[in-house]
Amino acid sequence: MATTPSPADTPISGRHRVAVVGGGSAGISVAARLRRAGVTDITLIEPSDTHWYQPLWTLVGGGQAPLSTTRRPEGSVIPDGVRWVRSRAVAVDAEASTVRLSGGDHLAYEYLVMAPGIQLDWNGVPGLAEAVGHDVVSSNYTPEYAPRTWDLIKRMRSGTAVFTHPATPLKCGGAPQKIAYLAADHWRKQKVLDGIRVILVIPDPAMFKVPAWSHVLEKVAARYGIEVRLRSEMTGVDGDARQLTLTDHSNGTRETIGYDLLHAVPPQSAPDWVKDSPLADSASPQGFVAADKHTLQHPHHDNVFSLGDVANLPTSKTGAAVRKQAPVVTANLLDVMNGRPPSHRYDGYTSCPLVTARDRMLLAEFDYDLNPTPSFPLLDPFKERRTMWAFKRYGLPPIYWRGMLTGRL
Known part of the structure; x- marks a missing residue:
């Protein structure tokens, strides 16, 4: 990963092949996977200078991890070759295929990935x-x-x-x-x-x-x-x-x-501008983006996909869910780019690491049908374990920084 150009060096005129709204775990993961697949002309819209690993905030609040270990400069996690527009998305026109930015500019796209996260x-x-x-x-x-x-x-x-x-x-x-x-x-x-x-x-x-x-x-x-x-x-x-x-x-x-x-x-809800957009799901009181729960494609706009916290999917909103959604979005977006219907499916997998003591944890993994889907099938998933706590504290962060955000996992 390398630091990308500053906003002053980042042109936003013309039509961009892929626009990714949001530089959190979902947006970065998809951008990295698209780059690994050889896609060029990817633009990432993200105003923040800091990227946070939020799953550790519970342990910060519990006195088990320093806050400093949960942050890195945003520029350090943006994939090489991805254009970073350091602005905030404030509106989307799905018919015109444009995103309006906080400074008043409009960014035109061929394909859009919605991953702006959730609003507190x-x-x-x-x-x-x-x-x-x-x-x-x-x-x-x-x-x-x-x-x-x-x-x-x-x-x-x-x-x-x-x-x-x-x-x-x-x-x-x-x-x-x-x-x-x-x-x-x-x-x-x-x-x-x-x-x-x-x-x-x-x-x-x-x-x-x-x-x-x-x-x-x-x-x-x-x-x-x-x-x-x-x-x-x-x-x-x-x-x-x-x-x-x-x-x-x-x-x-x-x-x-x-x-x-x-x-x-x-x-919590979708960002206000998303609630007011044509991409919002009318069935969602919180204004989350409409998406086919398996393909993650928008039901009315074939060139739009969404994932992560902003997507209106009947599963828990976790980083583990994003890890499974990102490959599906990437593969299905590539299908659409090449004139094919989406061929990959997301089964609703999510994971809730449930810390139950200062040295014990349950790892709850399940799909849309609430069926347990353990990553470690030889271990009883309903037993509190010290090893699972250590996995959350010391194993998952490097997997996140070095694997998930780089498109390797």
Whole structure:
């Protein structure tokens, strides 16, 4: 990988063969694979100067990894030969095949790959935007707050700790639970857990969508004495009073709970400009991009593909899902470029590394039909393992940086 030209050196006039919107794991992976396949004239639209490895933010918040290990300069991960336009996409005209950029320019494309990621809607819960990052409220969903989570956990010796999960699709769906387990395990080792009320708020009827893993997580929560509120959601925060409102969607009742630590995960959606675009799926309340769940091709625009968090697919939004989606998008895009129908299929594979203790983890892998699809079939996937924790902490990051982002894995 080499640093690509600066914006001043990057022409955007003319029609580009392939435009990739988003320089996160999904966009970079597809761009790298297209380059390896010999495709030229690829333009990547990404405003950020920093590329983050977000799966480690839970361990940052749990005091198990430094934040510095999760970031690299964006230019260092952009594949050689890919043109980097350091601007923000703000609109797309699918009929004219153009993307409008934040500076007012329009970039024309022959083929479009949509991978702008997901939007954190802090204003989706009244009071949350004002409370997060202040006093005793934090969130591992942004790099500026993740280290703060660990500071709050270390300082806590008694009181009430609340960990919330929004009622929208979200990236890394297991993360709201994982930090609760890491915190509880730390407090147990510090011999203060008995003095802390731990509440885990989950909007779903079960702790995990695959029943076998849900049963294991029920036992994990019970081990720590965690009070699990199913079918419930945080619907308001008063940071000054250190109080939140929980709504039980099974009966509509509301409860005010005081807290001494709040780890809040905001509602999430497609970026606003994507919601307003012709590519948004009308069936998605959050405005995610419409895509055939197997080919990842847009149902109305054959020259558009999407993957990653922005795609409206019935599977969990994880980096592991992107790792399986990127080869399918690449192969099917090449098919379309060569006048053939898409021939590759994505089966919904996703993976949720569920950290259950400071040295234990479950690796939940499954497909669209919720069938377990273990990468290590000789190991019982429903058993917490130290080796799986080590794999997440030390094995997956180099696989990500050196394999996935380079198009090798």
